[in-house]
Amino acid sequence: MSLKQVDLSEEDLAFHKEVGLINRWWQSPKQSHVQRQIFHVIKAEKHRFGVHRPYTASDVASLRSSLGVEYPASVQALKLWSLLHEHRRNGTAEMTFGMIDPVMASQMEGQQTIYVSGALCAFSKADCIGQDMSDYPWDTVPKAASTIFKSQVYHDARQRQDRMRRSKEERATMSHARDYLLPIVADADMGFGSQTATMKLVKRLVEAGVAMFHLDDLSLSGKRFTDGGGHTVVSTREYLRRLGAARLQLDIMGAETLILCRCDIDGAQYITTDIDPRDHPYILGATVDVEPLASLGNASSARVKEWKRRAKVKTFDETVECNATEEQITEYHHLLKSKSVCSLQERQRIAGQVLKGKEVFFDWQSARTCDGRYLYSPSVQAILDRSLAAAPLGDATWARMDLIMDKLVKFHNEFRKVYPERLFACGYSATFPFPSMGYSDEDVKNFHRSLAKLGIVWQVQPGFALQGLNYTTKKFSSMFGEEGIGGYVRDIQEPAMKVDTDGYEKMQWSGGYITDAYGDLLAGL
Numbered sequence: 001m002s003l004k005q006v007d008l009s010e011e012d013l014a015f016h017k018e019v020g021l022i023n024r025w026w027q028s029p030k031q032s033h034v035q036r037q038i039f040h041v042i043k044a045e046k047h048r049f050g051v052h053r054p055y056t057a058s059d060v061a062s063l064r065s066s067l068g069v070e071y072p073a074s075v076q077a078l079k080l081w082s083l084l085h086e087h088r089r090n091g092t093a094e095m096t097f098g099m100i101d102p103v104m105a106s107q108m109e110g111q112q113t114i115y116v117s118g119a120l121c122a123f124s125k126a127d128c129i130g131q132d133m134s135d136y137p138w139d140t141v142p143k144a145a146s147t148i149f150k151s152q153v154y155h156d157a158r159q160r161q162d163r164m165r166r167s168k169e170e171r172a173t174m175s176h177a178r179d180y181l182l183p184i185v186a187d188a189d190m191g192f193g194s195q196t197a198t199m200k201l202v203k204r205l206v207e208a209g210v211a212m213f214h215l216d217d218l219s220l221s222g223k224r225f226t227d228g229g230g231h232t233v234v235s236t237r238e239y240l241r242r243l244g245a246a247r248l249q250l251d252i253m254g255a256e257t258l259i260l261c262r263c264d265i266d267g268a269q270y271i272t273t274d275i276d277p278r279d280h281p282y283i284l285g286a287t288v289d290v291e292p293l294a295s296l297g298n299a300s301s302a303r304v305k306e307w308k309r310r311a312k313v314k315t316f317d318e319t320v321e322c323n324a325t326e327e328q329i330t331e332y333h334h335l336l337k338s339k340s341v342c343s344l345q346e347r348q349r350i351a352g353q354v355l356k357g358k359e360v361f362f363d364w365q366s367a368r369t370c371d372g373r374y375l376y377s378p379s380v381q382a383i384l385d386r387s388l389a390a391a392p393l394g395d396a397t398w399a400r401m402d403l404i405m406d407k408l409v410k411f412h413n414e415f416r417k418v419y420p421e422r423l424f425a426c427g428y429s430a431t432f433p434f435p436s437m438g439y440s441d442e443d444v445k446n447f448h449r450s451l452a453k454l455g456i457v458w459q460v461q462p463g464f465a466l467q468g469l470n471y472t473t474k475k476f477s478s479m480f481g482e483e484g485i486g487g488y489v490r491d492i493q494e495p496a497m498k499v500d501t502d503g504y505e506k507m508q509w510s511g512g513y514i515t516d517a518y519g520d521l522l523a524g525l
């Protein structure tokens with residue numbers, strides 16, 4: 001560090017220039033939708049349908065270093081943005097799968113994006129391997145993404161070198177060049193803690209070359225795929241702050257990386273707080289007077305289930321509906337409709353007015369766990385409310401839902417009434433029982449096409465690198481153990497040599513020729 005004399009006019013000029021550049025950037029085709037979305041929204045409804053950047057270009061400029069840095073992630077993000085919008089216009093979708101291995105990533109010929117899955121990182125990259133509870137170190141996914149991105153750049157360079165060392169005539173006889181630079185989509189989970197933790201994570205993802213990341217509304221440690229305990233989500237406000245922190249970090253970096261707003265309400269059983277009235281319609285309360293849930297201590301999911309049965313838990317609206325006549329229910333909902341957001345206390349007041357003083361027992365405080373979480377009732381409307389509120393802060397939306405077609409259709413159609421050009425994503429669970437959920441073979445065959453028609457332009461099967469590779473490895477392993485090198489040559493070597501696994505020339509993947517080229521260039525020294 002050294003001291004320098006500051007010329008105040010020059011300092012102001014440079015700053016205002018930067019502010020102007022940011023404002024112009026925010027008017028660009030990729031950025032302007034973040035600003036524009038607000039115009040779809042009637043002002044009074046802004047609480048429900050969200051707000052865009054809550055800060056100005058000048059605020060952002062003052063947080064930037066004077067050293068302007070441009071990130072390759074932006075190039076990849078713009079490429080992804082065009083790809084996904086093309087799919088949206090055509091009613092088609094990008095189909096990709098979870099990938100954390102650079103060798104395999106380089107062979108993905110049928111995909112135009114790569115997904116770095118947190119679950120796969122938990123199973124094979126983290127130091128402590130285990131079930132995906134989003135509890136691995138926060139920089140695990142950025143590190144995995146960075147390795148893949150660097151490998152993409154390497155393959156792109158070796159391909160160029162290989163082509164450019166040949167004459168035009170020779171290149172004309174070679175098959176197509178490959179696009180190794182597939183935009184990377186990465187799992188940012190819940191942002192790993194405070195706003196600054198989320199900002200650091202986003203910074204690392206951008207530096208790693210990531211084109212889009214998904215950020216969800218689970219609480220820290222709130223992910224559950226274990227005993228059926230159900231996820232815990234944070235309040236709508238905390239979720240928006242997370243997304244806002246991510247957007248701010250991208251703005252500070254001047255990065256185009258897309259934010260995929262993921263909402264995990266569908267599998268939620270708890271919410272951390274009742275502070276945000278937007279969450280109130282979905283908070284459950286006891287409708288009979290029983291001992292508080294917290295008095296059970298750290299209860300197993302079976303005991304919580306049993307308590308919920310005894311306490312006859314319901315949402316407040318369901319409770320009113322059980323205590324009112326048809327006309328009263330209509331009047332109650334009519335009065336609710338006049339408010340964009342209505343807290344539980346306000347609902348109680350309206351119910352009192354409609355039911356003419358008839359007592360309705362509803363205790364949502366007694367339905368809290370011993371660590372203070374509230375019971376929560378997910379629904380498509382809850383997912384819609386939250387996802388719409390989040391939309392202006394992100395570029396795409398992923399409502400993580402079970403693959404129930406009616407629910408998917410309702411969510412996406414309702415959402416598109418507010419944001420007609422929205423990009424959507426979805427993930428396939430590796431074990432979803434399509435046949436027992438009533439889908440025919442024909443339905444399953446066309447499933448991805450049906451989702452694409454709803455605007456779900458990015459679809460991922462994160463589990464392939466676990467389920468698919470386990471299956472393939474197991475089969476190969478038994479065969480090789482029994483048949484040895486003869487089986488290897490028959491099943492792997494010969495077919496692999498025939499299909500030219502590297503795309504355009506055999507045995508080129510490791511790029512011996514580019515290493516030779518370095519040597520040749522330095523030979524004169």
Ligand SMILES: C[C@](O)(C(=O)O)[C@H](CC(=O)O)C(=O)O
Pocket residue numbers: 098117118119120132187225400427429430462463
């Ligand atoms: C997509 C996901 O975030 C992942 O880490 O791959 C997981 C996948 C899974 O565990 O089924 C998720 O959807 O939460």
